Amino acid sequence: MSAKILDGKWVRDQILSELRPRIERLKQAHRPPGLAVVLVGHDPASEIYVRSKIKTCGELGIYSEKVTPADTISTEELLGIIEGLNERDEIDGILVQMPLPPQVDKQRVLVSVHPDKDVDGFHPVNVGNLVANHPGPRACTPAGIMEMLRRYEIPVAGKNAVVVGRSDIVGKPMALLLLHQNATVTICHSKTADLPGICRRADILVAAMGRPAFITADFIQPGATVIDVGMNRKPDGKLVGDVDPEAVQQLAGAYTPVPGGVGPLTIAMLMSNTVHAAEHHLC
Numbered sequence: 001m002s003a004k005i006l007d008g009k010w011v012r013d014q015i016l017s018e019l020r021p022r023i024e025r026l027k028q029a030h031r032p033p034g035l036a037v038v039l040v041g042h043d044p045a046s047e048i049y050v051r052s053k054i055k056t057c058g059e060l061g062i063y064s065e066k067v068t069p070a071d072t073i074s075t076e077e078l079l080g081i082i083e084g085l086n087e088r089d090e091i092d093g094i095l096v097q098m099p100l101p102p103q104v105d106k107q108r109v110l111v112s113v114h115p116d117k118d119v120d121g122f123h124p125v126n127v128g129n130l131v132a133n134h135p136g137p138r139a140c141t142p143a144g145i146m147e148m149l150r151r152y153e154i155p156v157a158g159k160n161a162v163v164v165g166r167s168d169i170v171g172k173p174m175a176l177l178l179l180h181q182n183a184t185v186t187i188c189h190s191k192t193a194d195l196p197g198i199c200r201r202a203d204i205l206v207a208a209m210g211r212p213a214f215i216t217a218d219f220i221q222p223g224a225t226v227i228d229v230g231m232n233r234k235p236d237g238k239l240v241g242d243v244d245p246e247a248v249q250q251l252a253g254a255y256t257p258v259p260g261g262v263g264p265l266t267i268a269m270l271m272s273n274t275v276h277a278a279e280h281h282l283c
């Protein structure tokens with residue numbers, strides 16, 4: 001039996017089609033949604049992500065603005081930029097692309113974005129909303145994965161879900177979203193004992209630790225759904241996920257390829273969070 005491929009572009013296109021009429025309504029009644037993206041410095045991966053975010057805004061008719069301070073910027077200067085964006089009525093969402101250079105205090109930056117404009121769901125108020133299962137913006141990549149599971153009708157309730165990686169951007173919010181859908185959730189990390197054994201119990205395995213092709217055959221329960229969040233660039237320029245592609249094709253019931261799996265969903269959910277923020281501000 002060959003594994004089913006979970007197509008991130010198919011899910012993205014559905015999400016974006018559902019947003020178009022909402023954006024049209026906002027434009028007719030008020031103005032288009034507005035997103036400001038702050039990209040500090042020239043990290044090559046961040047530049048690619050930000051370019052796609054701005055391009056998708058353009059295709060949907062979302063107003064977007066890119067702010068690109070030098071990587072020598074101080075925390076105070078960056079806080080000043082964000083404060084200016086917080087005060088502008090036509091900006092509904094503010095995204096500060098991660099990672100930030102080491103001299104910038106990330107925590108102070110994240111709390112400086114007004115929670116209503118926090119389209120990443122990174123502000124502690126919105127992290128609290130997630131933990132308490134209250135409404136609010138959710139981190140885009142985990143939210144996109146939940147959309148993928150829902151639209152492919154992959155059951156979550158009562159399943160064993162294992163999340164490998166405990167980042168604030170993916171691992172932690174992913175675990176909470178799965179928990180809120182009544183999965184039994186285990187979070188693993190670099191100090192976890194018998195990682196392959198724990199992963200083999202997973203009905204849903206989410207690999208989000210940023211180690212190329214680390215998840216091999218002995219981590220995968222036959223028939224499992226395997227979600228690969230990894231985006232590792234090899235020296236030859238090719239993208240490889242955190243999961244070994246051959247192992248997952250042979251063993252999984254369904255899996256997300258790299259590229260074309262999880263990647264497209266992050267931007268779709270950013271657009272969704274931006275439209276939602278605009279509706280909240282205007283309606």
Ligand code: GUN
Pocket residue numbers: 095096097098099120140141169266
């Ligand atoms: N860097 C990697 N992923 C993300 C994301 O979802 N949001 C932001 N702001 N930065 C990132």
